[in-house]
Amino acid sequence: MKKSIQCLAACLLISLGTQAQDVYKNDRERWLEIAKATTPVLTETVKRPLKTVNVEKDEKSFQGWKITPKYSIDSLFNRSFKKNSGVIVDFGEHLTGFVSFKIEDNGRAADAPLRIKFTFGEVPAEVAVPFDPYQGGLSRAWLQDEIITISEVPTVITIPRRLAFRYVKMELLGSSRYSDFKLSDIFVKATTSVNTQAAPLAASTPELIRKIDQVGLTTLKECMQTVYEDGPKRDRRLWIGDLYLESLANTVSFKNYALTKHCLYMLAALSYENGVAPSNVFERPAPHPQINPLFDYALIYTVALKEYLEATGDKETANDLWKTVKQQIEIPKKYIGADGMMDYKKAEKEWWVFFDWRDGLDKQAALQGVVIWAYKNTYELAKMLGKEAEVKELPALIEKMTQATHKNLYDTKAGVFVSGEAKQISYCSQAWMVLSGVATKQEGAKALKALATTPEVVRPGAPYLYHYVIEAMIRVGMEQEAKDLITNYWGDMVNKGADTFWEVYDPKDDFLSPYNAYLVNSYCHAWSCTPVYFIRKYPAIFQK
Ligand code: RAM
Numbered sequence: 001m002k003k004s005i006q007c008l009a010a011c012l013l014i015s016l017g018t019q020a021q022d023v024y025k026n027d028r029e030r031w032l033e034i035a036k037a038t039t040p041v042l043t044e045t046v047k048r049p050l051k052t053v054n055v056e057k058d059e060k061s062f063q064g065w066k067i068t069p070k071y072s073i074d075s076l077f078n079r080s081f082k083k084n085s086g087v088i089v090d091f092g093e094h095l096t097g098f099v100s101f102k103i104e105d106n107g108r109a110a111d112a113p114l115r116i117k118f119t120f121g122e123v124p125a126e127v128a129v130p131f132d133p134y135q136g137g138l139s140r141a142w143l144q145d146e147i148i149t150i151s152e153v154p155t156v157i158t159i160p161r162r163l164a165f166r167y168v169k170m171e172l173l174g175s176s177r178y179s180d181f182k183l184s185d186i187f188v189k190a191t192t193s194v195n196t197q198a199a200p201l202a203a204s205t206p207e208l209i210r211k212i213d214q215v216g217l218t219t220l221k222e223c224m225q226t227v228y229e230d231g232p233k234r235d236r237r238l239w240i241g242d243l244y245l246e247s248l249a250n251t252v253s254f255k256n257y258a259l260t261k262h263c264l265y266m267l268a269a270l271s272y273e274n275g276v277a278p279s280n281v282f283e284r285p286a287p288h289p290q291i292n293p294l295f296d297y298a299l300i301y302t303v304a305l306k307e308y309l310e311a312t313g314d315k316e317t318a319n320d321l322w323k324t325v326k327q328q329i330e331i332p333k334k335y336i337g338a339d340g341m342m343d344y345k346k347a348e349k350e351w352w353v354f355f356d357w358r359d360g361l362d363k364q365a366a367l368q369g370v371v372i373w374a375y376k377n378t379y380e381l382a383k384m385l386g387k388e389a390e391v392k393e394l395p396a397l398i399e400k401m402t403q404a405t406h407k408n409l410y411d412t413k414a415g416v417f418v419s420g421e422a423k424q425i426s427y428c429s430q431a432w433m434v435l436s437g438v439a440t441k442q443e444g445a446k447a448l449k450a451l452a453t454t455p456e457v458v459r460p461g462a463p464y465l466y467h468y469v470i471e472a473m474i475r476v477g478m479e480q481e482a483k484d485l486i487t488n489y490w491g492d493m494v495n496k497g498a499d500t501f502w503e504v505y506d507p508k509d510d511f512l513s514p515y516n517a518y519l520v521n522s523y524c525h526a527w528s529c530t531p532v533y534f535i536r537k538y539p540a541i542f543q544k
Contacts, residue, residue, distance in 0.1 A: 022273040023327060031269035031320075032287060038262035039226055040193035044097070048187045049073050049089035049168070055128040062496035063510045063518070065124035067167070080106050081116075081183045085172035088127050094166050094500045094524050095190040096222050096232040100158040102185035103150055110153040112176035116183075120144035120165035122233055122500065122523035127169040129519060136517025142234045143520060147173065153181055163188070164222065164232035164524060166499055194221045198253035201535070202543040209483075209535060209542055212490045216532035219500040220249050223526040224256065227263050227283060231503060231522030237290075238263055239280040240297035241354070242526040244304045245467055249529050251311040252536035260308050261317055267301060268324045275327030277301040279352070295331065295351040295367070299374035302328050306381040318385055326390065329378055332371040336397070340404025342367055344420070355428055357504060357514040358461030362420035362429075368405040369432025372398055376437065405438045415446045416454065426458035427451060427469050434472035444476035461512070462504045463489075463528040470534055479541045482534070486542070490531050501528030 022028070051073055058066040067090065076087060081103075103114065121127040126144070134140045146159050170183065198217055201210060223229045227238040228246040247260045270281045270289040277298045278289035302325045309318040335342045344364040347353060355366045379394045409417045409429075416425050417433040430451060434444035448469075451457050460466050466489055473482040492507050503525035506512045513521050535542040 023275040024268070024271055024273075024323075027323070028269050031265050034320075035262055035265035035269050035287070038258055038265065040256070040259050040262060042191040042193055042225065043195050045190045046187050047091055047093075047095055047190050048185075050092040051090055052076050053088050053090045053167070055088060055124050055167075057128075062123065062498075063125040065128045067124050067497075077182065077184045079182060080180050081170075081172060082175065082180060084170075084183075086169065088167055088169045089186065091166050091168070091188070094122060094164070094218060094222055095188050096164045096192070096225065096524075097162060097188045097190040098158055099163055099168070099186065099188045100156055101183055101187075102154070102156045104154045104182055104184045106180040106182040108179040110176055110179045110181060112179075113174070114150040114153070114172070114176075114181060115147060115174040116150070117145060117147045117171045117173050118159065119169040119171075120146075120163045121167040121169070122165055124167065124497075126519055126523075127167045131519060134517060136513070136520045137515040138234070138517075138520050144233065153179075156185075162232075162236075191225060192221050193224045193226065193256060193259055194254045196254050196256065198532075198536075202539060204544040205535075205542070206487075208487055208491050208494065211494050212486060212531045213535045215494055215498055215501055216249065216490070216529045216535075217253060219524055219526070220246060220253065220529040220532060222500055222524050223529065224250070224254070224259060227266065227281075228259065228526060230280075230527070231525045233524065234520065234522045235280070237280050237282050238266060240267060240277060240294070240301050240304065241464060243267075244300045244307075245464070245530050245533070246526045247304060248307060248537075249532040251307070251533075253532050257308070257312045257314070260304075260311075261314065264301075264305055264308060264317065264321060268321050271324060271327070275324070276331060277324060277328055293351060295347060295353045296355055296370050298328050298331055299370055301325070302374050302381065303377040306377050306384070309381065309384055315385065318381065322381075322385060322387065325378055325381065329375060329391065329394070336371075336401065340400040340402075341408055342371065342401075355432075356461050356465035358426075358428075358458060358465075361426060361458055361461075362422065362424040365405070365409050365417050365419035365426075365429035366432040368401060368409070369429075369436035369438060372401050372405070372436035372438065373432070375401075402436070402438050405433070405436070409433070410439075410443070414450070415443070416450050417447055424458060425451070425454050425456070427460050428458065428465055431465070431468040431472040434475050435468060439476075441476050444472065445478055448473060448476065448478060448481070461506065461514075463501065463525070463530065467527065467530040467533075470530075474534070474538060474541070479538075483541055486531050486534060490528075498523075500524035501531075503528065 052070040053067045054070050131143045228243045230239045230242040271277050276293050279292050279294035279297045281289045335347045353363050375394050375398050382388045382391045417429050419429045430447045433439040470482045503522040511518045
């Protein structure tokens with residue numbers, strides 16, 4: 001994140017400043033019109049809390065807090081709120097939407113305003129640990145607390161901000177000494193653009209895999225709003241990396257292809273003027289991109305379009321957006337040397353290169369890998385559209401880069417791929433060497449297997465990278481290992497009480513945060529829904 005902020009201004013100048021013309025000038029408006037016309041209609045469901053709960057310190061629970069039942073919701077709604085300040089209600093599931101509450105007299109009419117602080121939590125810690133002092137790298141305002149002043153009683157008030165939560169804490173900050181009142185209702189109009197049900201899993205599916213799938217589906221459903229959001233609590237916008245994984249999971253579950261089309265058009269319409277697909281875009285107040293170019297995400301756009309075409313057969317869309325793909329494949333060319341190796345240092349200086357939230361990760365190997373992988377996918381896409389002639393340089397480029405990468409980054413003796421001057425060994429590098437096809441099946445399996453016993457190996461920092469590691473394992477025939485990884489990593493989150501999967505998770509550190517504040521992490525995060533894809537795409541591995 002730090003890097004992305006530092007890089008922002010520089011990237012902006014380098015990537016956008018030298019362009020004289022908008023390469024999509026003739027298409028932008030039309031694409032935006034198509035994006036608008038395909039905006040999904042949200043399904044609304046009214047949900048109420050099931051019970052009141054206590055949140056108690058417990059070392060063994062996730063982040064040190066556990067939830068225990070307190071008293072029935074009716075006794076909250078019927079009693080004086082003055083005696084209930086600090087109450088926590090539990091909606092029993094993760095929900096996203098607008099919250100309303102009702103205040104009524106409980107005796108004499110109110111002669112002074114009331115003030116209530118609402119705190120919304122996706123996980124127990126958010127309703128247990130004070131948000132301040134806040135030292136996170138992202139805006140404090142992402143944390144979901146709202147102070148509402150009520151001037152007239154009785155009343156029904158809707159909190160203006162959309163919220164994502166399971167738990168709500170309510171504290172009384174001020175009221176008349178002479179009158180009394182009760183909070184007689186609280187409900188959320190929960191929204192999602194999912195309007196189908198995923199098919200049931202095979203009866204033979206192990207119980208924990210079944211639970212992981214269910215939590216993954218909830219995560220995906222909650223993130224599927226009018227775009228594929230990265231997280232309904234934060235950042236609530238469309239990022240290419242998240243879209244890619246969500247659309248894969250959607251293809252094997254809810255099959256809302258209209259949403260995928262909408263997002264692909266949004267991204268095309270809001271691409272930077274130099275042709276680069278935007279790392280992320282906002283729908284409101286008017287559709288616009290964040291100026292924050294991200295190298296790997298731009299390339300992933302090409303693969304997302306190919307996957308969409310494969311899932312839907314919608315050639316009209318793929319043909320219409322093909323020119324964005326052609327723009328993305330130009331990006332790496334300026335960094336590919338005559339020897340087939342990218343100038344990684346230059347690319348790193350000029351771009352935000354992401355791949356994972358793990359400090360110290362060397363991304364040279366992954367960068368070679370993602371370019372080869374995107375080029376291969378683009379060539380496939382071109383073939384599906386009969387456009388190979390337009391990208392005829394790709395096969396030779398792929399070949400040259402593959403050989404160069406193998407020659408320079410494969411440590412034959414150790415049987416692993418290394419990255420950067422320090423010859424770092426990481427999960428990230430092995431995964432991308434497999435996915436790109438730089439590693440043969442045997443080399444890939446050997447390399448991935450070697451990691452478990454490699455001292456100093458750089459492990460993934462977030463579920464996003466785990467996706468690519470699992471995909472790589474399946475590619476090289478490590479089916480049992482892939483299953484074990486899903487069962488251990490996501491299963492661990494389930495065992496720690498996850499209703500939805502988290503943005504970052506390190507089994508050894510419940511407090512890991514890329515933003516220096518674990519409370520601002522997103523605990524319903526799109527890129528973490530990916531077990532849904534694996535479980536359903538590979539039933540022979542996961543459903544028995
Ligand atoms: C974060 C979001 C998002 C991700 C980017 C790179 O801000 O969590 O999911 O795609 O980083």
